[in-house]
Amino acid sequence: MDNFEVVIVGAGVLGLAAAYRLCESPKFKNKSVLLVDSEANFGTQTSSRNSEVIHAGIYYATDSLKAKHCVEGKHLLYEHLSKFQLPHKKLGKLIVAQKGEEEALSAIKEKALRNGVDDLTEIDKEQLKKIEPEVNGSAALLSPSTGIIDSHSYMQNLLHLAESRGVTFAPYTQIESVNSTTEGFSVNATLIHANKKESYQFRCSKFVNCAGLEAQKLAGKTEGVDPALIPQIHLCKGDYFSYVGISPFSHLIYPMPEANHTGLGIHSTLDIGGQLRFGPDTEYVNTQNYAIDAQKSVAFAEAISRYFPAISAQKLQPAYSGIRPKIAGPGEIAGDFEIQDRSIHGIEGLIQLFGMESPALTASLAIGNHITALLE
Ligand SMILES: Cc1cc2nc3c(=O)[nH]c(=O)nc-3n(C[C@H](O)[C@H](O)[C@H](O)COP(=O)(O)OP(=O)(O)OC[C@H]3O[C@@H](n4cnc5c(N)ncnc54)[C@H](O)[C@@H]3O)c2cc1C
Structure with a gap:
């Protein structure tokens, strides 16, 4: 044997x-x-089947393994990708707050600091318009160490x-x-x-x-x-829609995260080839089925329009989906x-x-x- x-x-x-x-x-x-x-x-x-984002380590509970390994892993990953000349881009990310969400935005910055992410800067409405003219928001947090990777x-x-x-x-x-x-x-x-x-x-x-x-x-x-x-495993599906046309953004654009951090909100990411896509949403499911309901483009457009008013459902094409192996169920922390x-x-x-x-x-x-x- x-x-x-x-x-x-x-x-x-x-x-x-x-x-x-x-x-x-x-x-x-x-x-x-x-x-x-x-x-x-x-x-x-x-x-x-993921967003291919190199996360900064912003949202995770203080002293959690997620926070510790994300912050340490991010540095190791950038070093590794540079050493072996693998495709990646440190594009930076904007977390965009709407009116009334500014306090929650500052709380995110404080949490990030406790996790060792000390490079976030708060920017106001005017600065946001300057760096991302198509994005609507009353304030934002800029994370310069967030990036994208070609996971394959x-x-x-x-x-x-x-x-x-x-x-x-x-x-x-x-x-x-x-x-x-x-x-x-x-x-x-x-x-x-x-x-x-x-x-x-x-x-x-x-x-x-x-x-x-x-x-x-x-x-x-x-x-x-x-x-x-x-x-217990809880399958939580996330769908992505591709944007038809050239990306109007140069950063990754995120809304405020969902309650209990089930997901990070339907955000925009760019792949290494420059294709803009939106997602993932969060849907608890019972089976590993990756099919996407094209009708969801309407709900996606509605969520995205809060920070990108020019979006329309016609500009969104079903792309792919992934399933999170969560150990917290719906409504749980x-x-x-x-x-x-x-x-x-x-x-x-x-x-x-x-x-x-x-x-x-x-x-x-x-x-x-x-x-x-x-x-x-
Ligand atoms: C929608 C979504 C978006 C995400 N976005 C990001 C992101 O932007 N940034 C980030 O850092 N992370 C992200 N993630 C998380 C990241 O993709 C996963 O955490 C990571 O890919 C998990 O890797 P893994 O090796 O554990 O699992 P997997 O990639 O699923 O690998 C498990 C492997 O085990 C094999 N296997 C299973 N059972 C057996 C068996 N009995 N015998 C032999 N082989 C078996 C499977 O075939 C599979 O290849 C995202 C996840 C999802 C779902």
């Missing part, structure tokens, strides 16, 4: 970042590391770095269940090739669950994990990232990640370091 030192399940951005950071660690340098994914390629799920190039780079340091990537490998052994874990997988399925069993000393939307399901099939420790190790579940060598929603793309290298430190 094959035996690996570490097995990482899920080649989304977090599994990839964990694999890369792990094989950079002297402790794991010459150890066998296997990264598996049930899909044909890396990054086909949530990691390629970044993930491709992480995979290349990991493979060139000895990590084996196995696509088409679905992990079914995990049993405890005296030396670690015995893993039951299904290999899927040319429509044929084959069972495959292997052993490992350390097992990392980065299965995103399937993390809870996999944890439930991992022997010895107390079901009471597995947080936003959950934090949950990274569970032995100190929580009592199982040596097991790491499980839950609730890895935004800003986990931004935070990926910091989370990769966190996982590595827990395994060392």
Whole structure:
């Protein structure tokens, strides 16, 4: 039976970042590391269905893992993207307040400061008109360290770095269940090739669950994990609409965040090619269905018109959607990232990640370091 030192399940951005950071660690340098994914390629799920924004770390609860890993991860990510000359742009972002929201805007600035984001500047209506003539608002916060990334190039780079340091990537490998052994874990997988399925069993000393939307399901099939420790998953869908025409903005434009920070409000982002898109909205759903209702363009236009009066539903085309693996349900206060190790579940060598929603793309290298430190 094959035996690996570490097995990482899920080649989304977090599994990839964990694999890369792990094989950079002297402790794991010459150890066998296997990264598996049930899909044909890396990054086909949530990691390629997001806004591709490098977040500054503004909104998250003080001392939360989201705040800590976002701020640290942002710096690591910019450094990494520059070092490997990967596509990204530090465009800056404006959080736009309407009349009556100015106090809430100042509260956001204070919260950001507590998170270590000290580069935000408040600007008034006139300054806003000067830098973004099409945007309507009574005041705004400018975040100069917010940017955009080409997530596919970044993930491709992480995979290349990991493979060139000895990590084996196995696509088409679905992990079914995990049993405890005296030396670690015995893993039951299904290999899927040319429509044929084959069972495959292997052993490992350390097992990392980065299965995103399937993390809870996999944890439930991992022997010895107390079901009471597995947080309930709440699927929260976010749809995007592309803007027909040239972008009138040079920054990313955000309204004030939604109550309980369920989402950041229907905002505008630009991709690396300059295409403007709006979204994501927030809709709790029961199944992983990515279809977009084109009729939503009317509600989108209405929300966007608060800060961009020239928008009309005819200018919006359904683009794509993503699903957040939230651990907080509708109306509840936003959950934090949950990274569970032995100190929580009592199982040596097991790491499980839950609730890895935004800003986990931004935070990926910091989370990769966190996982590595827990395994060392
Ligand atoms: C709408 C939306 C917008 C977002 N915007 C941003 C943003 O602008 N900036 C930001 O920083 N973050 C953003 N995020 C968050 C970010 O995209 C995610 O947090 C991140 O991609 C999560 O990566 P992951 O590796 O955990 O999950 P995934 O990318 O989902 O990867 C999990 C992988 O596990 C595999 N898998 C699952 N089960 C098994 C199994 N049993 N066996 C084998 N493989 C399995 C899947 O195939 C998948 O490839 C956004 C998220 C959403 C939904």
